[in-house]
Ligand SMILES: Nc1ncnc2c1ncn2[C@@H]1O[C@H](COP(=O)(O)OP(=O)(O)OP(=O)(O)O)[C@@H](O)[C@H]1O
């Protein structure tokens with residue numbers, strides 16, 4: 001097992017800078033999940049840790065050893081690629097055992113480990129097939145199996161569950177979590193799935209355009225995002241944002257939109273007339289008998305246990321998400337309670353303004 005440390009990591013492809021001063025300290029045994037929009041540099045970070053891409057500048061440390069000059073095979077890392085990267089001419093069995101053969105693991109030991117991961121990943125009946133004879137989700141599980149039969153210092157997973165159906169995905173997620181709790185290996189895991197990120201991570205790294213925006217526990221990022229980008233990226237459906245200027249009403253603050261709609265703001269350090277954006281999560285809004293805000297409903301989405309309402313509050317698009325069924329129809333107007341303690345405020349540069357006393 002090993003810690004991983006990235007220091008001032010930069011990566012350029014020609015004139016295109018894709019990683020800018022990435023600093024990240026991952027503790028031994030930690031499960032770190034990286035999230036961010038497509039193209040922000042997540043796979044590039046994994047490739048730099050694995051040594052598959054040379055860094056332009058900065059340092060990669062694994063287990064207290066500077067590995068910039070260490071070839072991939074000597075970094076003691078197992079990686080599951082976004083594109084699976086299976087050997088096309090080998091059957092599933094050999095795809096999984098190949099690495100162990102190379103490292104001269106005794107045959108019976110190979111068989112035991114193979115049987116264990118095959119059962120875990122539900123691919124026992126596929127062992128004699130070649131990758132071309134498998135579905136995307138089956139290939140993905142073989143790629144996972146190949147990494148899991150090794151006992152590396154660090155696991156790198158690049159969207160390993162993205163091609164599985166919903167049920168299998170939930171099962172695999174639970175297996176991964178249980179496996180990590182048992183073995184406590186260091187894991188860096190990339191995903192686009194909010195639930196995966198929130199449930200698997202000890203800490204989440206939010207990346208944007210080659211930079212780290214924030215690193216924190218799932219709940220830290222959810223409750224105390226440092227900026228509007230993180231606030232909008234963590235949580236699904238995404239946080240609602242409404243832009244306007246600050247006005248004082250006695251000792252209270254309000255946000256006034258361009259159209260003149262008013263929304264109560266919590267006590268933040270913001271001067272009268274300054275441009276701010278308020279953020280409130282869909283799950284913190286709910287219909288009420290009376291409330292300061294009314295929503296004109298455009299779309300109703302019942303998901304079974306939840307109901308999502310999409311509509312407009314004074315020309316601003318707003319989503320409301322409640323954990324029960326609602327008898328609301330499109331075109332209807334409902335009053336919303338305004339949960340001031342859950343309202344976040346961001347300045348013109350997108351930084352979150354702390355509430356007084358925070
Ligand atoms: N070998 C390469 N040569 C040139 N540009 C590259 C290369 N690999 C990646 N890039 C560019 O670097 C940027 C980051 O790519 P990367 O694959 O790390 O993104 P990502 O965050 O993993 O995205 P996704 O979520 O879509 O997988 C992208 O703009 C991509 O086009």
Ligand SMILES: [Mg+2]
Pocket residue numbers: 042043044082158
């Ligand atoms: Mg990627």
